[in-house]
Amino acid sequence: MPDPGEQRNPVGFEPAEQRRERIAAQVRRWCEQCRIDGRHAPLSDEAALALAAGHLDEPTRAVFTARRLAGRSYPPLGGYGELRRLTDEHARLVARAAAQRPGAARVVAEYRASELAKKLRAARYGLVHSPAHYAQGVRAVRRQRRDGIHLDLEQREALFAALQRTPAPIPVPTIEQARGTVLSIVGDRVARWSERTPAAEAGRRAAEVLARQVPGEDDHFTDRYDTLLFLAGSLYDRVQSSSAWRSEYLSVQRAQLDLAEELTQISVDTVALRGLLTELNDAIRSVPAARAGLAARVAALGPVWDQLLARVAALARIGDLLGSAEGRLHMMRIAERTASLDIRIDDLIGRSGTRELSAENTNFVGDQFGDAAGLIGSLQSALHGDIAELTTKD
Numbered sequence: 001m002p003d004p005g006e007q008r009n010p011v012g013f014e015p016a017e018q019r020r021e022r023i024a025a026q027v028r029r030w031c032e033q034c035r036i037d038g039r040h041a042p043l044s045d046e047a048a049l050a051l052a053a054g055h056l057d058e059p060t061r062a063v064f065t066a067r068r069l070a071g072r073s074y075p076p077l078g079g080y081g082e083l084r085r086l087t088d089e090h091a092r093l094v095a096r097a098a099a100q101r102p103g104a105a106r107v108v109a110e111y112r113a114s115e116l117a118k119k120l121r122a123a124r125y126g127l128v129h130s131p132a133h134y135a136q137g138v139r140a141v142r143r144q145r146r147d148g149i150h151l152d153l154e155q156r157e158a159l160f161a162a163l164q165r166t167p168a169p170i171p172v173p174t175i176e177q178a179r180g181t182v183l184s185i186v187g188d189r190v191a192r193w194s195e196r197t198p199a200a201e202a203g204r205r206a207a208e209v210l211a212r213q214v215p216g217e218d219d220h221f222t223d224r225y226d227t228l229l230f231l232a233g234s235l236y237d238r239v240q241s242s243s244a245w246r247s248e249y250l251s252v253q254r255a256q257l258d259l260a261e262e263l264t265q266i267s268v269d270t271v272a273l274r275g276l277l278t279e280l281n282d283a284i285r286s287v288p289a290a291r292a293g294l295a296a297r298v299a300a301l302g303p304v305w306d307q308l309l310a311r312v313a314a315l316a317r318i319g320d321l322l323g324s325a326e327g328r329l330h331m332m333r334i335a336e337r338t339a340s341l342d343i344r345i346d347d348l349i350g351r352s353g354t355r356e357l358s359a360e361n362t363n364f365v366g367d368q369f370g371d372a373a374g375l376i377g378s379l380q381s382a383l384h385g386d387i388a389e390l391t392t393k394d
Contacts, residue, residue: 016382031231034221039169040234044236052162055165055267074159081166083120083160086116086120086123127163128153232311266308277301281298317386318387
């Protein structure tokens with residue numbers, strides 16, 4: 001996951017307000033353009049599940065949360081992000097088959113659609129009916145219901161449908177990838193072959209034209225809401241995988257912020273906002289006479305989008321801080337290991353008669369440790385502010 005904004009300054013050197021503005025502006029730009037710089041791995045199953053909870057009704061979401069807190073797992077299915085790809089590809093092939101005339105092309109599209117439908121049915125059965133993850137007997141079901149961790153069959157079906165909406169970048173067709181590779185190679189060769197010839201300027205312009213036709217190297221999304229949710233999920237994965245976040249230095253901060261719950265609440269509000277705006281825009285198109293009143297309601301929802309951007313930007317700031325902290329924690333560990341050798345070093349150097357060198361070495365290690373500890377203190381202070389902002393959002 002790229003850092004929001006370029007030229008990130010180390011912790012303690014960039015003013016807090018400048019860091020806040022930089023990251024907030026980057027998050028807003030990505031979401032409004034439905035594009036995130038670079039290519040990104042699919043979301044983890046944990047992030048996908050937390051985001052899927054935003055599509056569930058409140059009773060189902062309460063059971064889902066209780067299961068998470070109790071450590072209950074779900075069938076992996078080879079990655080929930082794959083469900084979105086299969087679902088979108090299946091819908092695309094069904095639409096293509098319906099739009100074509102009877103013939104070989106239509107048969108091929110229908111066959112491919114049926115194969116994807118089989119995969120989706122197998123995935124649905126695996127998630128909904130897994131005996132290893134859900135209670136099977138009457139007593140087991142009653143016990144789990146008493147504990148508030150039993151998902152009924154309809155609730156599991158709803159969870160599968162929610163996972164099919166896992167935010168993911170729009171796939172780049174294979175033919176587009178090949179086209180981009182060819183254009184890139186041709187552009188490089190045109191520029192190289194025309195260099196130091198009378199046609200050098202023409203060759204440079206031709207290479208620039210070809211370069212503009214190469215497909216972008218960034219991930220694109222269907223809308224700003226998918227962009228926001230994917231960004232939030234990626235930031236969740238980034239924070240969770242950070243050794244700094246898992247270290248003993250940030251144990252208090254980990255206790256202050258339930259990342260999975262925060263991600264779920266971002267998803268709940270984003271899904272609700274998207275649904276309301278879709279209904280309002282549909283109403284505006286179908287009832288032009290009520291446009292003024294409905295447009296006012298759309299405008300009233302504007303601050304909700306700004307608040308969602310602010311929440312994701314707060315997550316991005318935490319990820320930004322943790323990225324800066326990784327190297328400093330590594331330095332601290334080296335300093336601690338070095339300090340633990342002081343007695344043996346003193347003994348060895350003492351026998352050689354160079355005690356001054358030992359003192360200098362010890363002071364050097366102490367200075368390193370003190371600097372790193374100060375930076376960790378700055379990190380904790382900055383994280384406290386970001387977590388406080390994140391957890392006080394309604």
